[in-house]
Amino acid sequence: MKKKFDYDLIVLGSGSAGASAALFAAGAGQKVALVENGKWGGSALNGSDIPRRATFEFSHLYSEARRGSRFGLSSASLRYNFPTVVSWRSLAARRAGAGSKRPFEDAKIACVSGFASFLSPYEVAVGDKILASQKFVLATGSKPAFDNISGVESATCLTPEAALALPRPPKSVFIVGAGSTGCELAEYFAELGSSVILADLAGRLLPREDEEVGQLLGSYFETSLRIKVLTQSRVVAIEKLPGSGLEQKVVFLRGGQEKSVKTNLIVLATGSRPVTDFGLENAGVKFDKSGITVDDTLRTSMKHIYAAGDCLGGESSAERAAYEGALAASNLLGKTKNLRNYEGFIRVTDTFPSVATTGLTEDDCVKQGLKCQKAVLPLSSVSAANTSDFRYGFVKLLADSKDKLLGATVVCPSAELVIQEVATAVRHKFTVTQLASTPHVSSSWSELVHLAAKKLAQPKK
Numbered sequence: 001m002k003k004k005f006d007y008d009l010i011v012l013g014s015g016s017a018g019a020s021a022a023l024f025a026a027g028a029g030q031k032v033a034l035v036e037n038g039k040w041g042g043s044a045l046n047g048s049d050i051p052r053r054a055t056f057e058f059s060h061l062y063s064e065a066r067r068g069s070r071f072g073l074s075s076a077s078l079r080y081n082f083p084t085v086v087s088w089r090s091l092a093a094r095r096a097g098a099g100s101k102r103p104f105e106d107a108k109i110a111c112v113s114g115f116a117s118f119l120s121p122y123e124v125a126v127g128d129k130i131l132a133s134q135k136f137v138l139a140t141g142s143k144p145a146f147d148n149i150s151g152v153e154s155a156t157c158l159t160p161e162a163a164l165a166l167p168r169p170p171k172s173v174f175i176v177g178a179g180s181t182g183c184e185l186a187e188y189f190a191e192l193g194s195s196v197i198l199a200d201l202a203g204r205l206l207p208r209e210d211e212e213v214g215q216l217l218g219s220y221f222e223t224s225l226r227i228k229v230l231t232q233s234r235v236v237a238i239e240k241l242p243g244s245g246l247e248q249k250v251v252f253l254r255g256g257q258e259k260s261v262k263t264n265l266i267v268l269a270t271g272s273r274p275v276t277d278f279g280l281e282n283a284g285v286k287f288d289k290s291g292i293t294v295d296d297t298l299r300t301s302m303k304h305i306y307a308a309g310d311c312l313g314g315e316s317s318a319e320r321a322a323y324e325g326a327l328a329a330s331n332l333l334g335k336t337k338n339l340r341n342y343e344g345f346i347r348v349t350d351t352f353p354s355v356a357t358t359g360l361t362e363d364d365c366v367k368q369g370l371k372c373q374k375a376v377l378p379l380s381s382v383s384a385a386n387t388s389d390f391r392y393g394f395v396k397l398l399a400d401s402k403d404k405l406l407g408a409t410v411v412c413p414s415a416e417l418v419i420q421e422v423a424t425a426v427r428h429k430f431t432v433t434q435l436a437s438t439p440h441v442s443s444s445w446s447e448l449v450h451l452a453a454k455k456l457a458q459p460k461k
Contacts, residue, residue: 007110007132048318051092054093062192121282124136137325156240174266190227195226213409220353248266249261274313297327298312299332356419360406379445379448382445395448403432410448421446
């Protein structure tokens with residue numbers, strides 16, 4: 001090992017977690033190097049959050065405009081220019097900083113491009129360079145994970161990011177996986193006119209959410225967007241069809257029977273797995289297939305190495321990763337160790353209507369053996385449903401016997417904004433009564449939260 005350290009801290013990965021850790025440490029006066037093997041800014045800026053949100057903004061707007069005749073809008077001849085849509089998505093990502101090292105260079109962080117692999121607990125090799133550091137933050141993210149589907153290697157299957165980068169919408173698309181990403185993509189392609197089939201082994205869409213969420217979204221998909229939803233369906237094989245052009249065959253099991261369908265495009269939205277193949281054994285860092293092992297301060301099995309973001313496995317989001325990155329850097333550099341606290345973080349599915357969850361779901365309470373009280377209000381309970389002429393959705397609030405908010409699920413337009421006040425209440429342990437006493441705009445979707453809180457706060461008979 002080198003006798004002298006090149007840096008106080010080396011951060012592996014420039015995504016939400018790595019960027020947050022590196023900028024925190026640089027702001028604290030540390031000599032920092034940031035290593036990136038892909039595009040600067042990570043997946044949130046370059047492939048997932050920002051590009052997807054920009055794309056879905058367009059598709060939702062286009063879909064709503066086409067249905068605007070109910071308001072008197074003449075949209076029969078409405079068209080879109082897809083190359084312009086692609087350009088808009090790229091512009092939105094660039095504006096957010098995708099692919100740019102400038103924020104890090106401005107902070108005097110050394111930016112190193114290449115794949116980093118540990119040689120020892122204090123050294124990494126990046127190309128022909130060997131860099132030594134006193135401390136490390138691992139923020140290597142995740143990569144797509146494909147289920148055991150025969151023929152995936154030889155067939156033409158796309159990741160969600162690749163599907164959104166297509167030069168034109170496909171005539172037909174089969175999406176494997178009905179989690180958040182799969183549902184978002186299914187709606188996107190359906191809104192643009194593609195024939196869409198969405199399949200998942202689970203019994204409902206969005207299986208991580210409460211049952212009524214998946215049921216409502218499934219009904220909306222089938223009724224309003226003509227998406228064919230195949231729940232309790234296991235995709236077992238994908239076959240190329242000789243001489244059929246772009247068509248491929250998807251073979252799946254449903255109800256104990258083998259069935260198949262032809263489609264132009266197959267998208268695998270089957271989740272991701274943590275990136276851990278960068279010499280962690282040489283660094284003495286413990287990990288397994290579920291991710292890098294850390295304690296509640298985000299310290300790994302080596303006291304000078306911390307980890308954050310998707311490489312930990314489990315639930316993730318850009319804001320959660322950024323929080324972990326800053327926490328890891330703070331704990332690594334400081335004497336006081338703060339424990340991670342995920343209360344109030346929001347899980348969002350960017351469909352229309354969008355789905356947002358914070359705190360515990362009703363399913364979580366059942367699994368944990370917690371007794372909870374609930375109030376559920378449909379969208380039709382507020383005037384916004386009439387002014388917007390939209391009624392697919394609801395608000396559900398959960399509380400314990402002592403009036404403390406446990407969690408919420410919101411399904412409505414802009415659910416991620418409506419749920420924000422509930423997230424604040426959950427994180428800071430507000431009561432249902434306090435939430436109910438907060439004034440709300442009566443003509444907005446947030447009035448649903450007010451009414452649900454009032455209902456939940458009423459004395460129980």
